[in-house]
Amino acid sequence: MTETSRPASPSAGLRVVGDLIRDVLVVSGPRFWGIAVLASLLALVQGGSLLLLHPILTLLGLTGAPPKLPFLAAAGQALGLSGALAIYLAVALVLAGLVYAHSLAVLRLVIDYGDSLRRRLYDAVMAMGWAAARGLRPAAVAHSLTAEVSQAGWAVDQLLRAFASAVQVPVLLAVAVMFSPLFTALALAVGLGGVAVLMPLNRRAYALSTRFAASNRALSAEVADELAGLRILKVLGAERLRAVAFFAQVETLRRAQIDQARAFARAGRVQTLLATAIAAGAVWAGVEAMGLAVADVLTLLLIFGRLAQMALRLQDHWRQIVRVLPFYEAVRDQIRTYRAEAEPPIETAPVLRTALRLVGVGYQYSPSAPWAIRGLTAEIPARRITALTGPSGAGKSTLADIVMGLTEATEGAVFIDGRPLSGGARIAWRRRVAYVPQDPFLFHDTIRANLLLARPDADEAALWAALDRAAAGFIRRLPNGLETLVGERGARLSGGERQRIVLARALLQDPDLLVLDEATSALDNAAEAQILEALQALSGQMTVLVIAHRSASIALAEHRIDLTIPSEEPARVGPL
Incomplete structure (x- = not known):
């Protein structure tokens, strides 16, 4: 990416995300699939813990209408309240261990990916021909090697965590279907409608994030220029003159940052309202319209509470990805540009004798x-x-x-x-x-x-x-x-x-x-x-x-x- 910014199209973000995913797969190799296995185990144990809640609720006397899954109630009667709670505690301990292992694996991969991206950018710069390299703005390259690579690493972190949340969704839906297919279908339809409502807000946030990244890069370059030329500025008495340009760039960054924050806050507010409305509608539909047992309704509410939590996390991860994706895009484009200017492979050196x-x-x-x-x-x-x-x-x-x-x-x-x-x-x-x-x-x-x-x-x-x-x-x-x-x-x-x-x-x-x-x-x-x-x-x-x-x-x-x-x-x- 050059030092000038490009407008972001609605599909640009998805294309860049695709590039990032392919890049992560190449860098991580088998480790990515190890993280995927951990995420899948997390989802299965999470689903199992929710199923265990049903017999516990039944044992506590929350019945009403006949339960949809009588085998769970029978299992609860066989285990007793103490036995069911002991198993639930054991599952919770397993879940905590999986969360720890998954978080550590993600952290290591994110650090390794950042190192790999930084190495590739550095190597691309060092391999450039001098005719092209002398045209680079050193401050912009330094900013990319430090801040922008770190932001790209954060994008990978959010991407992996979004994957872990997404894996849990089908497991939770499968558990919900076991209790009530109709209830699940209605809830899923409403949830997809909420996603459709949020899509334009996310596109707007991506465009503003691209503008913010460009403004941030320009300010870093401006700071480097001011410091490099400080001696000349003092001799010329031009400190105030350059300060005007500097603070104009600060104001541009400030406006871009505020606009970006507004876009994310607006999306978060709409998301919270949708989640609240869906939860209220679910309680009414389960008890009044479908006549489900109290234990079934409470279990379904817990399931859809987790689903809502997953949806919120996915939205939050996506907003974070959208915020930092332009930084990855900048580094990716720089690597491509610099590699195109690489010098030819080295040969045997000539010897000067005559x-x-x-x-x-x-x-x-x-x-x-x-x-x-x-x-x-x-x-x-x-x-x-x-x-x-x-x-x-x-x-x-x-x-x-x-x-x-x-x-x-x-x-x-x-x-x-x-x-x-x-x-x-x-x-x-x-x-x-x-x-x-x-x-x-x-x-x-x-x-x-x-x-x-x-x-x-x-x-x-x-x-x-x-x-x-x-x-x-x-x-x-x-x-x-x-x-x-x-x-x-x-x-x-x-x-x-x-x-x-x-x-x-x-x-x-x-x-x-x-x-x-x-x-x-x-x-x-x-x-x-x-x-x-x-x-x-x-x-x-x-x-x-x-x-x-x-x-x-x-x-x-x-x-x-x-x-x-x-x-x-x-x-x-x-x-x-």
């Missing part, structure tokens, strides 16, 4: 967008340092993405030692590339954990060697050294410190190609000189592509690709 060649390379971000790069033919020689220069907007970062294998050129081709960089080879090539962005990113973890992302088997000596090459000796002066927590996105460190750790992580990887995007822009002159000296030592050992504006970084290069604007003009390519 040169990486670009032949007539062009790239568009969309068919209607202007060309970011067009007609570029260039070469990046192996084990040399190449500078990629050009004004802002010339396509330097786009070209870096193509060279690293993150995206595939719209036109033209890329070759590594004559092997095309496409399909699964492009995915494998990324494992041999290291990247240092202009805005360095660190995960909210220790310095050690961030470094080990590049090489999980690196020992202490290797970590410190990479840090020293990146002029990151300041880590030795930190109280916790490599175990220092860097904060969210490395917020507890300065920009220069983050940049040096990210460079160390790249060097630790020992890549075939190292791409640096203004990697020294946040460093002072002394630290920059140290890093440039380390990079200079890589010449002859590693292929390095430096995206640079600063003269010191450009002077480091032995080869240059100079992009110009407009992109149709030829780039200046060649050795310095």
Whole structure:
């Protein structure tokens, strides 16, 4: 599901429920049928307990007209009141044990299903091609992985509990038929009429739940944007301006929530009135119109009381399902969309020994967008340092993405030692590339954990060697050294410190190609000189592509690709 909402059709809810049921069956396997068996046993024991009430009522002297089931009265006389009550108590204990086992089985399945759905969504996001993934709104994806998956799990919980209630209905009806088929038929007809009355209310509730889910998702994304851009807002003095948009979204969510609550309350009120009217009509019909025995009428009332309770539970479960179903639908649609953008299966990685060649390379971000790069033919020689220069907007970062294998050129081709960089080879090539962005990113973890992302088997000596090459000796002066927590996105460190750790992580990887995007822009002159000296030592050992504006970084290069604007003009390519 995209970030925009869709109107809900009356049949949409049933189709989504069908998808959810099929998904649960696939995830749960035999466990679902185990839960179904427990639910069936619950229904049978429930029906048996109601049958046992009849001889107890007869023994208490509530007779009147001859009973419809004389064998129950005879059984009661044989057992006596104490014996009948003892059996009833034993049945109640069995029933309590079945309820406990069923509830625990449902809980485990719901948790496992939520884990499965979250894993599938996460895997789908991680498997996307970069061209599609960069268009995602991170806050919306985070909301889906947390809140929406949890709501989908709640839908499964309510679905399983609704199934358990539904299984009890035919058992209770069968017991009721034993006492009076006519009474049962009339009660069933009235109950079905009540369901017909409630259907339009349920459809309305589903449509409002869909709107509420979309508003909730939009507000979460708005909050994430506000927090991510808080520094800029403060510098611009635009806090109040953004607050207007934020509280407008809060008001939209508030209205959607109130409308949804009204719809559910209206359905609940109608349901309660119907249940009360049916119960009153049942007493009159049994005693006055049909002349049933008092014990029969009381037993039937208990049976239909349970049936009414089951109907109420089913309605409540359905309302809960309707409320959270749009969240499952959103996650389901996201998984489908993201899987459609999955990268091809990985192949053997090409090895760079001679040169990486670009032949007539062009790239568009969309068919209607202007060309970011067009007609570029260039070469990046192996084990040399190449500078990629050009004004802002010339396509330097786009070209870096193509060279690293993150995206595939719209036109033209890329070759590594004559092997095309496409399909699964492009995915494998990324494992041999290291990247240092202009805005360095660190995960909210220790310095050690961030470094080990590049090489999980690196020992202490290797970590410190990479840090020293990146002029990151300041880590030795930190109280916790490599175990220092860097904060969210490395917020507890300065920009220069983050940049040096990210460079160390790249060097630790020992890549075939190292791409640096203004990697020294946040460093002072002394630290920059140290890093440039380390990079200079890589010449002859590693292929390095430096995206640079600063003269010191450009002077480091032995080869240059100079992009110009407009992109149709030829780039200046060649050795310095």
